[in-house]
Amino acid sequence: MATKMISLLGNKDFLSRENLYLLLQFHFHCLICVVTIVLVEKRLVEEVKKNDTLIIVGETGSGKTTQLPQFLFNGGFCREGKVIAVTQPRRVAAVTVAKRVAEECGVELGQKVGYSIRFDDMTSNSTRIKYMTDGLLLREALLDPFLSRYAVIIVDEAHERTVHTDVLLGLLKNVQKARSQSSGQQCNSEKKKSHNNSAMDDNENSQCFSLLIPCQGTKYPPLKLIIMSASLDAKGFSDYFGGAKAVHIQGRQHPVDILYTLHPERDFLEAALITVFQIHLEEGPGDILVFLTGQEEIESMERLVKDRAQQLPEDKHKIQTVLIFSSLPSEQQMLVFRPAPSGFRKVILATNIAETSVTIPGIKYVIDPGMVKARCYNPRTGMESLITIPTSKAQALQRSGRAGREGPGKCFRLYPESEFAKLADSTVPEIKRCNLSNVILQLKALGVDDIIGFDFMEKPSRMAVVKSLEHLFLLGALTDDYKLSNPVGNQMARLPLDPIYAKSLILASEFNCLEEMLITVAMLSVDSIFYTPREKIKEARDATKSFASQEGDHLTLMNVFRTSSEFLEKRKMSGSKDKTAERSLGKWCRDNFINSRSLKHARDIHSQIRGHVEQMGLRVTSCGDETLQFRRCLTASFFLNAALKQPNGSYRALANSQIVRIHPSSVFFRTKPECVIFNELVRTNDDFIRNITRIDPLWLPELAPHYYAAQS
């Protein structure tokens, strides 16, 4: 059979599975370990009582996320109305876990057990176990710097090292220190200083929040901190928390055989394709999950699988391909959860959305080419780009684990074992490869002034910090000595937006076009609004044309938002129930080739931000038809992103003289104005600018004299 398959596939390099793969490793779960979590309740509660900080290393399926908070509740950690917080990097995880725990406890969701995520708060005064996103807890810290309502904070999935997790860990370390000082006899920091005047001690104090230094006699109970992580990273967390104790909990993961190729594969798409059919023809039943880097690869792989399946004998045809990536409309995403028709094998082609965010049942085989697209940030140019790089060991492990959720599985890594050894242990934390403006603004608002000296688990590069400080200074968020300015910097920090968008709202109230800017900023804050399926390109273009504004993409986006709002209003006026009206908005979106998930997100952001600016006392007025006023406001807001047309039709960005082109999705792709401002600079095949509005070049020195007067 094997030989026959090879001739069908037409590839000489793959003679048989025995030649291709070496079985090298049987299990990747800890063999030495411990007992399952239900047996260790008593011990865990004791450990938390004994240690202020505890690292818990738990594998998937250990139940740590659902069980530990209940143990601590039963162990008396919620006395006097105190709350246990469990943070998650993702919204959907916070919601689903909370639902399950509420069910296990036999309580109504939102009572003893609840969750809180942006736009959706299911908690009440009686909530004691609160699942939430880490970003939301960071926001809470702005209002309550001691996080005084929490007795225990559990940071789950810490090994993912999102920006939010990293900032939160640094913050929690400070809060813990400040709270234990407040409850102990040494609340008075002066007293402590007089005992020990060393430079190191001074340094430590400077890293505490300015807000936390005056204790004012308020006593806070100590904060218990639990960091939950995958095994590879436990030591890093323990070191960061001064040698905190680490406890291992065994998971219920099934064994997964890991197989490697003998030689490196030049074309991993082809190698993945071959492997799909090897599994299909030689292995027992079970679905296959293939990790690919992006939409384009996934779509071409789908065609390849379908084509080759047709070449097989009829009884072997039965392969069903399904796709999943984040920009796929949700109805189509749902198809991956449907079991394949009887007798069919399902092949799921996925991005790393299937690594952590989405768990698909029925998977027995994983194919991992070992590549991933990652964001990368160049602090010198301030440009972000996406590049394809090898995965880390931790990521490879996470991927292979997807084969062992329901029973023993197999993972085919499309590279030799010697290559695996060369991979980095874990993925570079996001904080080292992103723009830091938002992080710095948040920290400043929390009273952390010395950003370079802040105790990050891993420090971002000095250049990245300096670049973002400069940026915030130019936006007026910081004073000459790099302190948060008042009121502008404070107001910006309160708005959950990219700092440049926050600033544009403040300016818009002065330009009398806050109404317009609220919509624009909401629309700019979400993923692509327009959805162009490959097979209906012409219809999609015609539909988007009807929203186009000759003044630019910002007004085009506003047209979409307003038209959709009017549509919804009309439906509601004519007596439709809210739900029915929302459903017909879904149809309206499909008819107009608009991504309804993005539009919904923009509407949520719009109403949340509107609430914030009203609370701040900014005047929400409209410039009506005087869009000139609005474009001037865009110029004042986004002056750092201005570009002038060159004789050859390309543009020169004024801030750094970089040569850029207009992205084909812009209304200005054909008619190129002399001078524009833009919101996004992306590097793909070329350096493209997106979301563009036409401006008068004379507005720049007029509206941003502090920048353009100095330049010329």
Next chain:
DNA sequence: GAGCACTGC
């Protein structure tokens, strides 16, 4: 005439 991994406030 292009193409965007994934999150989050």
